[in-house]
Amino acid sequence: MDFKDRLKTARRHAGLNQTELAKRCGMTQTSISDLERGKSVSTSFVANLAYACGVDPLWLANGAGQMIPAPAPKVAEASLFGSIAPWDSDTPLENDEVTLPLFKEVELSAGSGSTQVLELPGRKIRLARSTLREAGVEPENAVIAIVSGNSMERLILDGAGIGIDRGTTHIMDGEIYAFDHDGMLRVKYLYRLPGGGLRLRSENSEEHPDEIYSAEQAANIRILGWVFWWSTVRRRRGAPLAR
Structure with missing residues (x-):
């Protein structure tokens, strides 16, 4: 299955038309149409498209793995992935x-x-x-x-x-x-x-x-x-x- 076909499948899975998907991703309907027809091969918005359609980004990008991502493990309480840390010009850069x-x-x-x-x-x-x-x-x-x-x-x-x-x-x-x-x-x-x-x-x-x-x-x-x-x-x- 090519990228254009995976995108069509993902969009239909989400119950979205091209205009609705474009709005969710900050794109235009024409851009979505070009991707689904194979006229464009840009992958700049793959992560946004996958998130909007509820599919796995790696599957959408190159067909790897399953279309539907595995559910995250349930936890009793909500948890933070990180915190906001103040910094100034003298604060050393992190590695990333x-x-x-x-x-x-x-x-x-x-x-x-x-x-x-x-x-x-x-x-x-x-x-x-x-x-x-x-x-x-x-x-x-x-x-x-x-x-x-x-x-x-x-x-x-x-x-x-x-x-x-x-x-x-x-x-x-x-x-x-x-x-x-x-x-x-x-x-x-x-x-x-x-x-x-x-x-x-x-x-x-x-x-x-x-x-x-x-x-x-x-x-x-x-x-x-x-x-x-x-x-x-x-x-x-x-x-x-x-x-």
Whole structure:
């Protein structure tokens, strides 16, 4: 059984149509359709697809083992797999950790309102090497950025940190990319158009309709890389923000 057939079987096992599965995994229906027809061989989302369908990731990826994962042993009480540990710049790295530079949209001086996407000196984020390996990202190509706005909400919230693979700047239709658009840090689904143009699509399409750019206009868009990870800190309503 090929990957495309295993994916169809897994989706039907979960009782999902292509659109529902795409929503659960942060993908598009077209991407799911391409995978199920064998038109795409990308395995970047295998873990997400397997989790959404309730099947074993190794089985979905290469057919190894059983489709349905063995149930976890029951325990009398819930247990924690680990704890959150505070750290600072002087805390030694664990064996499975790397520190990644942090980028942000920064307003330039002189009060012109112009911005530029810059690395913040001294600001780093820690990420597990295993996370990078699972996404197929080389550590030297990975950076973190902070996004703002609600155009990707339901998937990536305002203020989220995102992991960017700077080694992947070629556009695969329906994948999420971070890019510098005339000094503004933006995150969208990207689609190529005939003649070198681009379509930008937001998750929150009700408030942010598709944007179409000709090849000439797209020249002002600099692809920073493929977005492979995101994380958001939730704030209690009315709670003061830490400074």
